[in-house]
Amino acid sequence: METREIVIEAGRSESQYWKDLWRFRELLFFLTWRDILVRYKQTVIGVAWALIRPLLTMVVFTVLFGRLAKLPSEGVPYPVLVFAALLPWQLFAGSLTECSHSLIKNASMISKTYFPRMLAPLSAMVTGFADFLLSLVMLGILLAVYRVVPDWRILTVPLFAAISVGAALGLGLWFAALNVKYRDFMQIVPFVVQIGLYVSPVGFTSSIVPEEWRTLYYLNPVVGAIDGFRWALLGTSHSLYVPGIISSVAIVILLCASGVWYFRRTERTFADII
Amino acid sequence: MVLSENGTDVCRYYLEPGKNVPEIVITVDKVSKKYIIAHQNVDRNPTIKDAFAGTARSLMRRFRTPLDTSPLNTTKEEFWALSDISFQIGQGDRVGIIGRNGAGKSTLLKILSRITEPTKGRIVLKGRVASLLEVGTGFHPELTGRENIFLNGAVLGMSRSETRRKFDEIVDFAEVEKFLDTPVKRYSSGMYVRLAFAVAAHLEPEILIVDEVLAVGDIAFQKKCLGKMEHVASEGRTVLFVSHNMPSVLSLTRRCILLEKGLVVAIGETERVVGQYLKQFESLLSNSGMAEFTDADRDMSLQGPKGKLTRARLLNENGEQSGTFAEGEPVMLEMGFRILEEVQEVQLGCTVRSKNGQVNLFTTPSPEYQQTLPPGDYSVRVLLSPNHLREGEYILTLKLFADGQRQDHVPDTLGLVIQHDASVGQNRSYFQLWVKGNMKYDYRWGEIQADSKLQQKGAR
Numbered sequence: 001m002e003t004r005e006i007v008i009e010a011g012r013s014e015s016q017y018w019k020d021l022w023r024f025r026e027l028l029f030f031l032t033w034r035d036i037l038v039r040y041k042q043t044v045i046g047v048a049w050a051l052i053r054p055l056l057t058m059v060v061f062t063v064l065f066g067r068l069a070k071l072p073s074e075g076v077p078y079p080v081l082v083f084a085a086l087l088p089w090q091l092f093a094g095s096l097t098e099c100s101h102s103l104i105k106n107a108s109m110i111s112k113t114y115f116p117r118m119l120a121p122l123s124a125m126v127t128g129f130a131d132f133l134l135s136l137v138m139l140g141i142l143l144a145v146y147r148v149v150p151d152w153r154i155l156t157v158p159l160f161a162a163i164s165v166g167a168a169l170g171l172g173l174w175f176a177a178l179n180v181k182y183r184d185f186m187q188i189v190p191f192v193v194q195i196g197l198y199v200s201p202v203g204f205t206s207s208i209v210p211e212e213w214r215t216l217y218y219l220n221p222v223v224g225a226i227d228g229f230r231w232a233l234l235g236t237s238h239s240l241y242v243p244g245i246i247s248s249v250a251i252v253i254l255l256c257a258s259g260v261w262y263f264r265r266t267e268r269t270f271a272d273i274i
Numbered sequence: 275m276v277l278s279e280n281g282t283d284v285c286r287y288y289l290e291p292g293k294n295v296p297e298i299v300i301t302v303d304k305v306s307k308k309y310i311i312a313h314q315n316v317d318r319n320p321t322i323k324d325a326f327a328g329t330a331r332s333l334m335r336r337f338r339t340p341l342d343t344s345p346l347n348t349t350k351e352e353f354w355a356l357s358d359i360s361f362q363i364g365q366g367d368r369v370g371i372i373g374r375n376g377a378g379k380s381t382l383l384k385i386l387s388r389i390t391e392p393t394k395g396r397i398v399l400k401g402r403v404a405s406l407l408e409v410g411t412g413f414h415p416e417l418t419g420r421e422n423i424f425l426n427g428a429v430l431g432m433s434r435s436e437t438r439r440k441f442d443e444i445v446d447f448a449e450v451e452k453f454l455d456t457p458v459k460r461y462s463s464g465m466y467v468r469l470a471f472a473v474a475a476h477l478e479p480e481i482l483i484v485d486e487v488l489a490v491g492d493i494a495f496q497k498k499c500l501g502k503m504e505h506v507a508s509e510g511r512t513v514l515f516v517s518h519n520m521p522s523v524l525s526l527t528r529r530c531i532l533l534e535k536g537l538v539v540a541i542g543e544t545e546r547v548v549g550q551y552l553k554q555f556e557s558l559l560s561n562s563g564m565a566e567f568t569d570a571d572r573d574m575s576l577q578g579p580k581g582k583l584t585r586a587r588l589l590n591e592n593g594e595q596s597g598t599f600a601e602g603e604p605v606m607l608e609m610g611f612r613i614l615e616e617v618q619e620v621q622l623g624c625t626v627r628s629k630n631g632q633v634n635l636f637t638t639p640s641p642e643y644q645q646t647l648p649p650g651d652y653s654v655r656v657l658l659s660p661n662h663l664r665e666g667e668y669i670l671t672l673k674l675f676a677d678g679q680r681q682d683h684v685p686d687t688l689g690l691v692i693q694h695d696a697s698v699g700q701n702r703s704y705f706q707l708w709v710k711g712n713m714k715y716d717y718r719w720g721e722i723q724a725d726s727k728l729q730q731k732g733a734r
Contacts, residue, residue: 008388008397030428034414034421041416041457112411113429114388271390272309 017264021116031106031123035098036130050134054090058082065203074205076234077146084233085202087135088164088225093193095128095165099172100189103180107274117267118260121176125169132161143233153232160228163248167221170255173263180266180274201226206241214244221255224248296364297400299481299512300386305395307356307381311577353574355381356536359395363514363529365480368507370523370544371516372551373533375671375685376573379516382533383407383485386514401480401512404430408485410470415459419450419469422458426473440476447498448472468495475502482506483514500526520548520630535570555629559667559689563588563597571684578681580617583674584651585610586688598691601714604659605690607638609672611654613647617676620647622654626690628712629667635712662714665694 007016040046058079065071066078073081102124103110103117110117143150179185200222201209209217217223224245231240356378363369371379384390386397387405412429413422423444427437437444445451448469450461458466484503503526507513517523523530523544530547532540534554540547564587565571572582589606590596599605609622625637638656668690674682 004401006388006399006403008385008392008399009395010391010393026433027428030425034417034425037421038414038416108408109412109429111389112408113405115429268391271384 011268017116021118024115024119027115028119028123028126031119032126032130035123035127039127047134050131051138054083054086054135054138057086061086061203069204071204071208074207076148080142080146080148080234081205081230082203083139083142084230085200085226087132087139088160088229089197089200089202089222090135091128091132091161092164092168092222092225093196094131095125095168096172096175097189097193098124098128099168100175100179100185102172103176103270103274104183104186110274111271117270118173118263121169121172121263125165125172128168129165139233148234150233151235153235156232157229160225160232163221163225163228163245163252166252166256167225167248170252170257170259173256173259177263177266177270180270196220196222205230206244214241215247218244218247219251221248221251296366298362299365299400300361300363300514301398302359302361302386303396303398305356305359305382305385305392305397306354307378307385307390308393309353309355311351311353311574351574351577354536356385356392359533359536359538361531361538361541363512365512366507366510367529368504368513368515368527370527370530370547371514371533372518372520372523372530372548373539374554376535376576377533378536379533380407380485381536383483383514383516386483399481402431402478403481403483404474404477404479405483406430406474406485407483409467409474413458413466413470416457418457419454419461422469423473426470427477430474430477431479432477436478444469444472444476447475447502464495471495471499475499475506479511481512481514485516496522520552524548552629555667555669555686555689558669558686559597559629559691563595563688563690565688567684567687571687573683573685576680576683578676578679580615580676580679580681581611581613581620581674582682583609583611583672583684586670586672588688588690589655597689598693599661600693601663601665602661604657605661606655606657607670608653608655609674610651611674611682612651613649613676616646616648618646619644619677621675622656623673623675624656625671625673626663626668627671629669629689635663635668660716661692663690663692664712664714665692666712667691668712 040049043049045052061082062078065082066073099121102120106120109115110120175185175189200220206217206223206227218241225248227241228245359378359382371382373379381390383405384407385392386399387403387407389405389407410422410426412426414425417425423441424434424437427440428434432440445454448465448471450465450469453461453465458469461469482503500522503513503515513527515523515527527544529542530540530544531538532547532551540550564585566585567583586607586609587595588597588599589608590599591604591606593606607624609624611620611622613620619642621640621642623637623639625634627634638658640654640656643654669686670688670690671686672682672684672688673680
C-alpha cells in the first residue's frame, strides 16, 4: 500500500478536495445503493411506487387541464403531452428534494466520519436519476399505446435531462448547505416543489404563455428542460424556443457554480453545527 | 521524558534507551480550535427568523446608543477547545489520550479524523487513517447485516474488494452468521455493536483512532476487542485511544497524553500520566465537601445565558460540612446558583460516578421548580437518603437548567468519600472478598426452605 501523507490545516487546498472526491467514489456508490435499497423496503408494491406517482399525476393533469380547462395540446394526445413534461419535472423535483435533505439525513455520518461532504448531495442526485430511468420505460409504453413515434430528435433527450439535473444540483447544493444551519429550508423546499409544479408548464404547454412574458418565464430553468423534452419526444408540431433554452442553460451554469462555491465555503463548519 | 509545561512547544518524541527511533507518523504542530458560543441563542439550529431578529435587535440597540462601538452581536463568546497543542507519535505506538470531560479530547480526535478543521496549526499524518468515533457510523437499520458490512466498510474507507476479502473474518468475529440477512433493526444491541466493531477491527489502516467504543458490549466481547487492538498495534500500526476507563488505558497503551482545558498537560509513559490524571481527583476528594466554581471549572461548550452554578457543599445529618460519610449515612448536597436573567422555571441535577470508572451510577434530577426567579443568588438542597453508596470514592457532576435550556454544566467537581461502616459485615476480610459493586440495595433474604430430603444412606 502506498504511504500517503495527509496534511490537515485550516483552509485545506482545493486540489486535495477534488482528489479526495475521486478517491471516495466507492462511497458514492454505496450511499446511492443504500438509498435505493432502503427506499422501498417494507413496502408492499416496492418499486412500482416510482411509476404510480407520475401516472396518477398524469391522469389528474389530463382531466384538469385537458378535459376541464380544455387547454390546447397541439395535436398530441394530452396524456402523452403531460407525461413527457412530468419526466424532466420529476427528475428535477425529486433530485432537488433528496439533495436538499441529504446532509441532514446523513448528519450522524457527517459528525462522526470524514468524507468530502459533497458526496451526500451527489449520491442523492443519483437516486433521483434512478426513478427517472424507470419512468422512461413507462414513457416508452405510453408512446407505443398512443402510437406516437419519435424521430432523430429523441437523441437530444440527455441534453435536456442534463438541464433538469443541473438545475436540481445547483439549487440543491444551496439548500443542502443552508439546511445545515437554518432548518427553515426543510419547510421551504417542499413548498418550492409544490408551487413549481404549477408554475412550470407540466399540465400545459409553454406556448400559452404570452409573448411578452416569455423571457421572464424562461428564467425558470425547468421550463427549458420541459420544452426540450416535448420537442425531442413528441415531434412535429412543437418548435423549440432557442433563446429560452440558452437562458435555461445559463441559469443552470450560474446555479451550479454558485452552489458549489457556497457549499465549499460552508462545508468546513458542517460537523460543528449540524 | 519530555514534559510540555505550557503546551506551546513541540514535544519531541520520547526515546526509550536501546530502542531505534521510530518513524514519526503523526505530527501535531500548534493546533488550536475555536468554537463560537452564542449566548443569546443556545439553540444549535437557529432559524432564519432568529438571524433576522438578532440583527434587528442589535440594529435597534445601535440606533438607540450610536456611540456604542462594541460589535453588533456581543453575546457571542469565543471558546478555545484546544489551544496550541503539539506532539508527535511514532509508528507502531499505542497512545492513550486522557483527560476530564471538556478537556478537548473529542475535539482533538475530530480534527485528527478530518471531521472538523483546526482554526490554527497544522497536522501531518503519514498513512491511511481510520477513525472510530462511534460504533456503526453509517449503519442503516433497514439494511441487512450483510449489506451493512459493505456500507460501513465503505464509510470507513475500505474498498469493495477489500471488504469482500475480509467478509468471512468479519462475520466470524462478530458471531452473527445466522442473522446476516436480517435487517439490523431486529438485532439485539449486543449483536449490533459486535457487528459494527468487527467491520472496523478489520480495517487495515496504518493509523487507527478509537474513541471509547469499548465501553459498549459485554465483557467477553470487550476483551476480544482489546485483544484485536493489541494485535493491530503489534503489526506495527499506530493506535490512538481515547478513554475514561483507566484499566483499559493501562492495559492497552504505552504512552499517554493528558489534556486539560485544551492544553497538553503531560506526555509520557502511561502509568505516570494516568497517575497524574487520577491525582486530580485525589485533590477533589480531599476538598472536604466544598467547592466554588469559576469559569475554569465549567464546560464552556454547555453554557446558557440565564444562570450559572456558583458553589456546592456536602453536609451531614448534623448540618456540618464534610467530604467523608459513613456507609448508609444520609448525604445532603447544597447547590448555590446565580440567576442572571429572570427565569420562570429552574431544574438542577447531580450525577454521581465512581472515581475509577466512567460509568455514571445515578442522577438526581430536581423537580421543575415553576417559580419566577429574578436575578440573584439562590441555593437549594437535596437529601440523599437512604444513601445506597458502598464504601468508595465518588465524583459529582452538577447541572443547571432554566426555562428548558441548559445553563451550566460543571463536570467532575466535588468528591465524596464513603467509608465502611464497621457495624455491617462482621467477618470483614471475607465480606470484602466477594461483595462487589458500588451500590447497596434494600433486599430481604428469606428463610431457607427444606424442599425434599435425601436418604441418609445410599444417597450417592
